[in-house]
Amino acid sequence: MDIASSTIVITGGAQGLGRAMAEHFAEAGASLALIDMNQDTLNEAEQICAEKGAKKVQGYVANVTDEGAVEEVFTTIQNDFGGINVLINNAGILRDGLLIKCKDGEITQKMPLQQFQSVLDVNLTGSFLCGREAAAHMAKAGNGGVIINISSVARAGNMGQTNYAATKAGVVAMTVTWARELGRFGIRCGAIAPGFIETPMTAQMKPEAIERALSMVPLRRWGQPDEIAHSARYIIENDFFSGRVLEIDGGVRL
Numbered sequence: 001m002d003i004a005s006s007t008i009v010i011t012g013g014a015q016g017l018g019r020a021m022a023e024h025f026a027e028a029g030a031s032l033a034l035i036d037m038n039q040d041t042l043n044e045a046e047q048i049c050a051e052k053g054a055k056k057v058q059g060y061v062a063n064v065t066d067e068g069a070v071e072e073v074f075t076t077i078q079n080d081f082g083g084i085n086v087l088i089n090n091a092g093i094l095r096d097g098l099l100i101k102c103k104d105g106e107i108t109q110k111m112p113l114q115q116f117q118s119v120l121d122v123n124l125t126g127s128f129l130c131g132r133e134a135a136a137h138m139a140k141a142g143n144g145g146v147i148i149n150i151s152s153v154a155r156a157g158n159m160g161q162t163n164y165a166a167t168k169a170g171v172v173a174m175t176v177t178w179a180r181e182l183g184r185f186g187i188r189c190g191a192i193a194p195g196f197i198e199t200p201m202t203a204q205m206k207p208e209a210i211e212r213a214l215s216m217v218p219l220r221r222w223g224q225p226d227e228i229a230h231s232a233r234y235i236i237e238n239d240f241f242s243g244r245v246l247e248i249d250g251g252v253r254l
């Protein structure tokens with residue numbers, strides 16, 4: 001698929017990886033619809049993408065966990081842009097914690113259901129809702145399309161990430177399912193599993209966690225957001241790519 005003639009929808013497009021992908025595709029002359037909850041960072045992203053050469057760019061404030069809001073925003077984007085060619089399901093959150101804590105034979109803490117559920121709501125249900133709406137608009141238009149789900153190296157399972165790891169494995173399962181179901185409409189679906197990438201999300205990590213993380217990366221450095229944008233570009237441009245995961249992680253193994 002040609003990027004310059006595409007309308008690309010990016011959830012969580014106002015900062016971090018979503019923003020880096022938006023800027024990358026703006027430079028390639030794409031039309032961009034950015035969905036996020038933060039109006040201020042959305043305004044900033046809109047301005048920068050316009051300066052970098054986006055054919056058209058529009059930010060939309062919406063919470064990807066809200067079914068009604070997601071249906072409405074995709075219909076609005078369809079009307080504003082005249083079609084949707086690519087969706088990047090990137091909005092995601094972390095709420096790390098151990099499943100249980102036990103001291104001297106006493107359970108001192110259990111991961112609250114809300115902590116587990118909140119991550120499922122954004123990372124998994126949000127991707128489901130946006131994928132469903134984008135696929136419906138794409139299938140109706142009959143011009144095919146591409147859906148990219150952002151997974152993580154944590155999909156293999158990671159200490160303190162019961163909730164996050166489950167969602168990132170879940171979006172890979174959805175990727176394969178959608179590739180199988182939607183291929184008949186010419187819709188391809190791929191996933192990217194980034195390793196540790198320098199964004200506001202990873203800036204929340206404690207220094208000892210950063211140290212530990214970097215010691216597992218053979219390349220001994222953080223990945224840069226544009227290295228993820230580059231792999232999204234590969235998936236969009238390669239018309240025979242579907243149902244697979246690109247691991248962009250500097251060789252890390254959790």
Ligand code: NAD
Nearest residue numbers: 012015016017036037063064091092152194196197199201
């Ligand atoms: P980030 O926190 O910097 O940005 C996430 C963006 O998503 C923010 O703009 C936020 O406002 C938006 N968002 C959050 N909840 C939302 C909701 N309910 N509805 C709409 N928008 C919402 O995070 P990031 O590091 O850029 O991560 C982006 C994606 O990449 C996430 O799915 C994350 O899990 C994944 N990922 C990141 C890394 C990394 O090292 N940074 C590694 C692997 C995977």
